[in-house]
Amino acid sequence: MGVALLLLAAFACAKSGENAEAAEEAKTLASSSAASTTNDQGRQFIRTADMKFKVKDVAQSTYAIENTVQKFGGFVTHTNLQSVVSQHKETQVSPDSTLQTTKFTVENNLTFRVPNHRLDTVVKSIAKQVDYLDFRVIKAEDASLQLLANNMAQHRTDAHRDRMQNAIDKQPRKLNDIANSENDLLDKQETADNTKLESLSLKDKVAYSTVTLALYQNEKVRQELVANEKSVNAYRPHIGLQIWDSFKTGWFILEGILAFIAQLWSLILLALIGIFLFRKYSRKAKPAL
Known part of the structure; x- marks a missing residue:
């Protein structure tokens, strides 16, 4: 039991040491003398920072960074939080359902401005969100002359x-x-x-430094089971009803023909009278043998 407690304590200390080391490394990567105003000595510097890094969760890191900017008297001028789809696949798992698989990466391009003397503090605060730093560029351009x-x-x-x-x-x-x-x-x-x-x-530009950030996270996979839309064939009646409808359609056609013929009764009557008279007079005109 004592050995187990010692091992657990050693593991906890090692883990704490790793976290502290990672935090210190991120802080070191983010910090820069170019962001500090301690040694300006009356000079007026235009400071800009450009960083790209991976975070655990882009949305949460974005909210944390925006709160930090507001806390130190800055303001956000641009933010574009979006999901970039790298692959979308649909797999039919049953006649009435389909599995949609989407691979995407959440990213955000963020631009904000902070008071010049707060740049170093803000950059160090942002370093807490860094999981992997791609690059960090901080410039201090002397605008005094x-x-x-x-x-x-x-x-x-x-x-x-x-x-x-x-x-x-x-x-x-x-x-x-x-x-x-x-x-x-x-x-x-x-x-x-x-x-x-x-x-x-x-x-x-001297009074407010401009910071541009590019945030991203590991690719995620989202799967969703959706219902398939029924085809037209699913709404077709059964064969018995189709036959019955065919009989009714044939009867309607016959009714239509009879009704059409009934409309021509006068012509039919004249034709019958003409045939009768033709036969009558053709018999009279025929010479006796």
Whole structure:
């Protein structure tokens, strides 16, 4: 009894150690310094993560990931949970039933955004769902110089636009010159607006990281026994009823013929009278021998 308890305890410890090791391995695979904001030191990084991995159950993992994203202030922008059928087979097991066998894989392509400083935490939380990691790509693109360049360009454009505006307002010009100046001013304003929009887009990408996940699970088999639809022959009457219906149909045809003949009584009467008169006069006209 004591030996059995020791073996059971050893097995439990080994199993616990395996689970802990698997969890730590998944965590290590998912974690990345590129996802951490600890050493940014004033730089502004656009962080993106792209991962593909197998899970035990795609639907349950999807719900867990969506809850995690919401918990850390993020939001889902795209999710496509679906079953991909690889094989479908129908086998008739009896005259009135068929066995349908379907092999399919459940998968989901998920895209969400989370605050930049929460990316590392979210990625580590997602690692708990990983059963087998296909790949993980995390990128950190420094956008500081691009934001600075956009800011400088916007200042230059704004200053040039203000000078043009003052020149147009103060100096009297011809109508054509004013129109050309106004068009040039509109072009400068459009350039300034585009630069501002680009800067806002970069700041949004810096503030919220984009994560794309591809989840899948082992192939499943679904079998369902369904009833067959009865053919037309199943509703045909028995031979005795068919013979009786044939007799009735023949009688109806005979009735129709008699009714049709009855409708021609006047023609038949004229034909009989004609035959009678023909025979009568043909006898009189015949010479006596």
